[in-house]
Amino acid sequence: MAGKLVIVESPAKAKTIGKFLGKEYKVASCFGHIRDLPESGLAINIEKNYEPEYVISDDKKDVVKELKKLAKNADEILLATDEDREGEAISWHLCEVLGIKPSEAKRVTYTEITEKAVKHAVKHPRKLNMDLVNAQQARRVLDRLVGYEISPVLWRKVKPQLSAGRVQSVAVRLIVEREREIRAFQPVASYKIIAHFTVTDPSGKKVTFKAERPVNFKTENEALNFLEEVKDAVFTVSAIEKRPGKRTPAAPFTTSTLQQEASRKLGFPVAKTMLVAQRLYENGHITYMRTDSTTLSDFALEAIEKEVKKRYGKEFYQKRQYATKNENAQEAHEAIRPSYIDQVSIEGDADDQRLYELIWKRTVASQMADAEIEKTVIDISNNKNSEVLRAQAEVVLFEGFLKVYNESVDEESEADEGAEVMIPPVKNGQQLPLKEMVAIERFTKPAPRYTEASLVKKLEELGIGRPSTYAPTISTIQKRNYVVKESREGVERKYKVFTLCDKKITSEIKTEITGAEKHKLFPTDIGLLVTDFLMENFRDIMDYNFTAEVEKEFDEVALGKMKWYKMIDNFYKPFHQVVETTTKEAQRVSGERLLGEDPASGEPVIARMGRYGPMVQIGKSEESSDKKPRFARLKAGQSIETITLQEALDLFKLPRVLGYDDAGKEVKVNIGRFGPYVQVDKTFASIPKDKDPYTITLEDALTLIREKEDINANRVIHNFEKEGIQVLNGRYGPYIKKGNNNYKIPKDKQAEYLTLEDVLMIIGEQGPTNKGGKRFFKRKR
């Protein structure tokens, strides 16, 4: 049955468009890129104008087979991939694979997925834009050259298995530099003056409100002097100012802003946001979730107008167009919005519903009126000096979009000490009885550490990365162990408070917790080391403007003003030279730091990067003597750059013998590759996070060992020694193990009653579930 074949990228989109076009058209999906450079090897022919070698990706073999079949039976093929650089390239790859001459390809694009737009689009195909395709090839080749030439340098000079890339290395640099800023930060103390006044409101009720000195006093002395001066002062209202203001709603969601808001409002990590959004998209609840555009289609605008007027009244409606801020935006999709605005809520689990609700509110609010605000500022003077205290309050006169949605901000503002937002009506010249005044010591704060979402925001501002890669980039830099997401407990800090009450001044020292962090990104030692190395040797690539600059050149290629391989050549020649000289001349780096002398032996104590991570050692291996240095690995949260001599020496308290069990065997505690553990004979038991290997009691350690022995005793269900096959109890229930391969036990069989014949049959029928161990899982990444 001949017909027309339309190829789009996403299967969910194929379904929607298929409905619009009817039986005459077959709409299929190619699931994104179908070909790419092979994973291993450079696969770029430097001599032949950087000709890339493309292969069909393993996971796309079936897709391509299916598309070929459909193409053979079609009398017309329409390439309807996304309208951006990558989409154009995907269409070109489809041509190459399906045997279509690029000059004869029929390229279809539309900006809005409505029946009218799509039907019009398939009737008016254009030609393939080879300049745009070449800009994509340049992008792809550049990324491969950068990644696959710098990474091996790191293997030789720092540590095997490391990676570098145009996006990830800069992301790590941001975190490294922020951390160094924070470490170097010296808090500066100052004194904040807060006064509380009590007045009687018209109904006769006593109301207390707060006023502050706009600027803090620099020193304790100044603050105390001020309190002394005003001890007997009379306070009066010296000015009242009312200022109208307004607030404007935020633009509809892009991938980046959705990730930020879901993080702030719902506490989602970016990967979770994308997972949930994907589900909402596949179920037809929202538009595409990987987008850099804030544009709403005419269809959506109309629906939102109707919804706002119906739900809130027409004074709440205001039509708005949002220009996309990001210069790099490709705008192949709409903003992220509900597919059907009249659906306020959807079916699904709690996460689905919360994210949908967020998207609904943001979308609707974006087409609503400004909120009108009245800001009141009251100045309070006294008769003892010229200082002015200020009380501020905000009243919302008209809610506007705030009725639906209010965007959050990144930095949690300082905890307000019992602030009274409402100010009772007071008159100019009115005397105000002082209830209490405090001078409280405050400290300046360093720039905040990045969260996953605030890092995405920063990357987007720099034009680095794309909506489809923000979440994967964040997980890559964590997987490579350049960065860890952690919560850390703060430290106690003392601060002074002077209180003026009933004409007496009292002083007090209080403590607060400072520097506590929740789910923030911290660089690891290897992240610090690699960033320093790259900054030293590949400063151009690490420049925050590198991507923006090459993007300009990709644009030149896309406009046909420059040949793509010429552009790459201009970059590669000097770049490769740097790779060569760095490989030849750069020293191996280990971040070695001398901490001091071991008081017991007089040997030097050194912190450095070892083969298995950051470590400290006492003594050096000298060729002349056969004395061996002692080693210990750093604990989580410790860093080569900041560890002190004492902290380093403490690490050598392990391994230690806690005592002996009933049978007189040694109970040992140590920290291994997988964390702290207790050992008796050949039984190892991990020490759970809530216990410390330095302080764990013999009793607790023995309990852990007994529990572990129990598990071990129940581990082996059957052992067919001759055949080298075992039936074992694993983390996910019983399984069969032969050599390094594992096999599932069919659901209708009970592990206990399996005979050797049963087991052999299962092995014969099944492929191993893990394909010989590591490889299988590595590939999935």
Add this chain to the structure above:
DNA sequence: CAGTGAGCGAGCTTCCGCTTGACTT
């Protein structure tokens, strides 16, 4: 799973952007 901190190694590791799977050592 589990000590390590290498001089002689074999062979391997790695990028960024498009898109969704299939189901567990």
